[in-house]
Amino acid sequence: MLLSYRQLCLVLLCATQFVALLDFSITMIPLPQIQHSLGFTPDGLQWVINAYGVAIAGFLLLGGVSHSPAMLVATLALWGASILPGKAARQEAAP
Numbered sequence: 001m002l003l004s005y006r007q008l009c010l011v012l013l014c015a016t017q018f019v020a021l022l023d024f025s026i027t028m029i030p031l032p033q034i035q036h037s038l039g040f041t042p043d044g045l046q047w048v049i050n051a052y053g054v055a056i057a058g059f060l061l062l063g064g065v066s067h068s069p070a071m072l073v074a075t076l077a078l079w080g081a082s083i084l085p086g087k088a089a090r091q092e093a094a095p
Contacts, residue, residue: 020056027049031045031049034048
């Protein structure tokens with residue numbers, strides 16, 4: 001069954017909203033460790049959440065405005081480069 005243009009837009013918007021919700025949920029997981037390690041107060045943790053929200057919103061807006069393939073490649077390269085330090089840290093921590 002083929003979806004109409006309006007149905008496809010609705011599906012894509014729902015998927016995008018789910019990814020944004022999932023992204024913020026994953027961001028909440030390390031907050032207790034951040035608070036303990038850096039000695040943040042609950043107010044300081046709120047600043048961490050707000051800074052993350054502003055940064056991700058800015059990148060989403062930038063990606064929505066720019067329709068160039070170079071921007072897509074740069075975004076994918078940045079995303080790939082951001083995964084590498086996490087993988088390296090996980091491998092060092094493994095026994």
